[in-house]
Amino acid sequence: MSGKYCGRGLAICSLAFSISGNPSPAQDVKPTAPTVIGALPEAQQTKLQTDAAEAFGLYSCRLASISRLNIQDELSVRLEFDGIIHHLSLQRNSLRDASFTLRVDDGVLHLVEPPPSRTYTGWLREDPIASVAAAITDDGQLHAMILLDNDTWYIEPVGRKIGGAAIDWHVVYRKGDVKPTNRSCGVDGALSLAERIAKGGNDTPNHTILAGNGLTEIAFDADVEYYQLNGNSVPATVVDIEMIANLVSNIYRGQVDICFTITGIIVRTVEPDPYSTTNSTPLLCQFTQHWNSTNPVGRDVAHLMTGKEIDGSIIGVAWRADGVICAGNFSFSGFCPGVPDGRADYGLSQSRFSSSLANRINLTAHELGHNWGA
Numbered sequence: 001m002s003g004k005y006c007g008r009g010l011a012i013c014s015l016a017f018s019i020s021g022n023p024s025p026a027q028d029v030k031p032t033a034p035t036v037i038g039a040l041p042e043a044q045q046t047k048l049q050t051d052a053a054e055a056f057g058l059y060s061c062r063l064a065s066i067s068r069l070n071i072q073d074e075l076s077v078r079l080e081f082d083g084i085i086h087h088l089s090l091q092r093n094s095l096r097d098a099s100f101t102l103r104v105d106d107g108v109l110h111l112v113e114p115p116p117s118r119t120y121t122g123w124l125r126e127d128p129i130a131s132v133a134a135a136i137t138d139d140g141q142l143h144a145m146i147l148l149d150n151d152t153w154y155i156e157p158v159g160r161k162i163g164g165a166a167i168d169w170h171v172v173y174r175k176g177d178v179k180p181t182n183r184s185c186g187v188d189g190a191l192s193l194a195e196r197i198a199k200g201g202n203d204t205p206n207h208t209i210l211a212g213n214g215l216t217e218i219a220f221d222a223d224v225e226y227y228q229l230n231g232n233s234v235p236a237t238v239v240d241i242e243m244i245a246n247l248v249s250n251i252y253r254g255q256v257d258i259c260f261t262i263t264g265i266i267v268r269t270v271e272p273d274p275y276s277t278t279n280s281t282p283l284l285c286q287f288t289q290h291w292n293s294t295n296p297v298g299r300d301v302a303h304l305m306t307g308k309e310i311d312g313s314i315i316g317v318a319w320r321a322d323g324v325i326c327a328g329n330f331s332f333s334g335f336c337p338g339v340p341d342g343r344a345d346y347g348l349s350q351s352r353f354s355s356s357l358a359n360r361i362n363l364t365a366h367e368l369g370h371n372w373g374a
């Protein structure tokens, strides 16, 4: 693949826009998930709200009840918080490329049948300009990000984080509700995770990818610890990764006209996997060497989702160089002793460093931004 924009994907990218962009209200569908608000006594709600804010690292949050959702091609979710009713109009929108493969490494790498795709894109009926990206986990719970003109909302279930919370309760918060973390990226050290996207925004003069549309083929690798954090479940690991990819793709599509298609996911289920260190740069070196030597999945960029607790305050690292995507024969001699020259379109995220979706999305968006030189 040559060129920075990985050209063959452009048509697919445009198609994705026609599905999810500029929707008209006529495309709306009838509500399938009536919302029940106030199912808890007020005092109990207040306590749950406080507990949820604590669990998700938020200054404050709202709560909403969203009934269990079944994956259908179209969904409308009625959501009430702050006394206002909102409707999310969602269309199922798999990020999987036509060539998508799921492989499990249980000592031997082998193909397995992928579970159904559970990712969605859509809009807010009350504000069709707002774009929504979402995923529905296999327990029917909604994880969503809503990009407004000048704000971002996040919705995620509270049940797994707080004992005793009903399965339908979800936390709703804005980006300004998220407390800063003291964790940082291994590349730049001091970047705030409150930053919504990699530094490759419009204000970055050397960021050449901004010139046009592009569809980026991405592949993911999940180490054993990441699989374990997803309940030792391959389908849960897949939906978790695809959720992150879908929400990150929504940010990139909105800000830099790049969207992602997933060409493959590898889930490592048994130790030893190829990744043994918790030191960020050596871990990136191991990932780089393994993928460059085995080339397991065609892609423009590959990302390791690690469940390891990375040393120090670092939660992610990626190769940063102009033109690292789709091309290049880079020397790693200064960083990775013994690793042969090769592709450098790699990065990694300790995605579960935070319990909040906002932080998790920002991290991987940020690390991928480095691969474009941001």
Ligand SMILES: [Zn+2]
Pocket: 185, 186, 187, 188, 189, 191, 366, 367, 370
């Ligand atoms: Zn960084």
